[in-house]
Amino acid sequence: MTGSGHLTPLPPGPIPRGWDLLTQERPRPGRLRDRPWAWRLAVATVCFGAFMGQLDASIVTLTYQPLGTEFHAGPAAVEWVSLAYLLALVALLVPAGRFSDGHGRKLMYLYGFAVFTAASAACGLAPGLAALVAFRVVQALGAALMQANSVALVTTSAPPGRMRSALGMQAAGQAIGLALGPTVGGALVATVGWRWVFLVNVPVGVFALLAGHFLLPRTRQRCGGSGVDGYSVLLLAAASAAALLALSVGSGLGLPLWTAAVLLAAAVAAGRAFVRRQSGRAEPLLDLSLLRPGGIAPGLFSGLCGYLILFGPLVLVPVELGRRGESALFAGLVLTALPLGFALAATLAERLLPSGWDDGVRSRLGMAGCVAALALMAVLPATAPVLPLPLGLLGLSLGVFTPANNTLVMRAVPPSAAGTGGGMVNMGRGVGTALGVAAVTLTLHLVPGPDGTRAAVLVLLGFALAALASCVGPRLRPRIRPRLRPRIRPRRDRGRGPGPSRLPGARTGPT
Known part of the structure; x- marks a missing residue:
């Protein structure tokens, strides 16, 4: 990987040990990687994340009433348990994907699982509503790392002719989580309480984390660069958060209706500033x-x-x-x-x-x-x-x-x-x-x-x-x-004879 944005295929290397386990992607075992059905195991592993994401999306709304009762909070305050998660998730998805393109999608996906699982445990043990909302923001960070890489891992794992089938498997995992959410959530709230709505993610997350460590393929091609532009992230977060808050004004958020127009204007202003920022950068976030x-x-x-x-x-x-x-x-x-x-x-x-x-x-x-x-x-x-x-x-x-x-x-x-x-x-x-x-x-x-x-x-x-x-x-x-690939102009021949760049089949730049 180079700092100028060149695409660098990842060469085979030794299995990382010690500290490298936290900073490098572990290759799959050779006897597994060479099997024709290895891609199915990788897609099935990603389906765990798709299942958990939709299960969480459809299950949390069932906790509103017990949360309001336990923490003596009104509906507008309890709604932030979902709203804070959604705002953080939407704002972080593109930055998480851009960061993962440069640092390894498998590695960031596994970190996302770890953060999501730990934050789920923290949500289940939250002492108050404010702490629960804060832990939900952390949970959204893990979910962003998972979701930004889930589609990428599926498409890069499956053979070209099976991409649609693989994405169908992932969509089925999402639908199953969505279908089970109301039933599982209702049963958990009615029997063991609202905290287990979050704690149920922990055993599934630990299993999926271990499976992903061994079954997911390493990133074959990375997009180099100096990193993610923090100012662009803030502009994108401001635009998406303002737009979603404006939408939520009409869905019972508890804000005056005139705030919707102000929020939409802020979203447009931040969006235009984001576009100008991306147009002027050699390594844009988007x-x-x-x-x-x-x-x-x-x-x-x-x-x-x-x-x-x-x-x-x-x-x-x-x-x-x-x-x-x-x-x-x-x-x-x-x-x-x-x-x-x-x-x-x-x-x-x-x-x-x-x-x-x-x-x-x-x-x-x-x-x-x-x-x-x-x-x-x-x-x-x-x-x-x-x-x-x-x-x-x-x-x-x-x-x-x-x-x-x-x-x-x-x-x-x-x-x-x-x-x-x-x-x-x-x-x-x-x-x-x-x-x-x-x-x-x-x-x-x-x-x-x-x-x-x-x-x-x-x-x-x-x-x-x-x-x-x-x-x-x-x-x-x-x-x-x-745009991350720099344009390379061929050299003009100034009478020095055909150089290497003019030979048939010669490369005009690094790949």
Whole structure:
């Protein structure tokens, strides 16, 4: 690895020992690395992180009532248990991916698991609400290191022809965690208490940490550089935090509505300053050329809409069924149709769909199914016997769309910037999750009663149509050249004869 941003393949080396275990990536055992199914073990290990992340996202909301009772806090204060985690996570995903591209994705992924697991134990032992919120921020740091590298580890571990299948396995792990969250969370809160909602992460994290140490591959190519620009990180954090806080104003955060306009203005100002900062740096935190026409911006937008559509019903359905007198447990069982369909499609679509359908066709098909499912929800009665049909169709469609969409995005990102690309994908997921919750909650607030449910579904349908329009746009170009690679101009021949750089097949610069 060089300081000028050159891409350096990692040569084989001795197994690190002592202090090197904390600073270097351990290679997989040779007898395992050479097996044709070794990539499956690596992807399965990453699925532990995907499972834990979505389990945590869907389980923590069930602790709000016992937290408020134990710590004598109101809903606006308790909401910061989730909000602080989400704000820190979204702000740190891209910096964590950029840092991992230079220092090793496996190493940073394992550090993320260790921090997440230790912070989960601290959350379970928190003496007060303020301490719990602080530990959740630390937990978000570990989650950012995990999530920024999860997609990158999957795409660099799997053979080129199996990338979509591998990403489908990861999406299935996320869906299983999402599906089990309400059931597991409800059982834990009702039996052993809210603290075990966090402590349950500890044994899973320890097992996954040990498995990743032996089963994950080392980083093949790294993007060199002097490090992550702290000022760029602060600007990105300010922009994302202000935008998410503005969205949360409409979802019961407890701030005056005029603060939403102020926060949005601050988000725009910080975002513009971030863009100017990146444009003027030789080693930017985020390569803006990836977002230009023909880049990954349409894929990121449609992926954001996919997670918005996924999490919107998770808020809407319990509210509607509760209004009809159904219990929270029954509402959770009805909702299971959505993540269950997601997991089934993400796992089986590779085998059931025609092999000739490329990722563009699959993403369009999946999002068209989302449009159809939400249209059904808009015209059918929102009753418990009817809802599983459109929810199941929505889950199946998202299970087809998400792996194909992620594959399109990651194939358009150079391998050396896979961590940055994975961070951007997961940042889109986080923003989509927050926007889905905020959009549904704000709609229900503005349109009370039964009409609010239909209005919320129509809002989700509008985002699905926008995502479908994005899917039918220009195709992503694979392997976009990163800005981190310096341009090398060929030397002009000044009569000295053909030098080495002019010989056929000669290199014009280091690789």
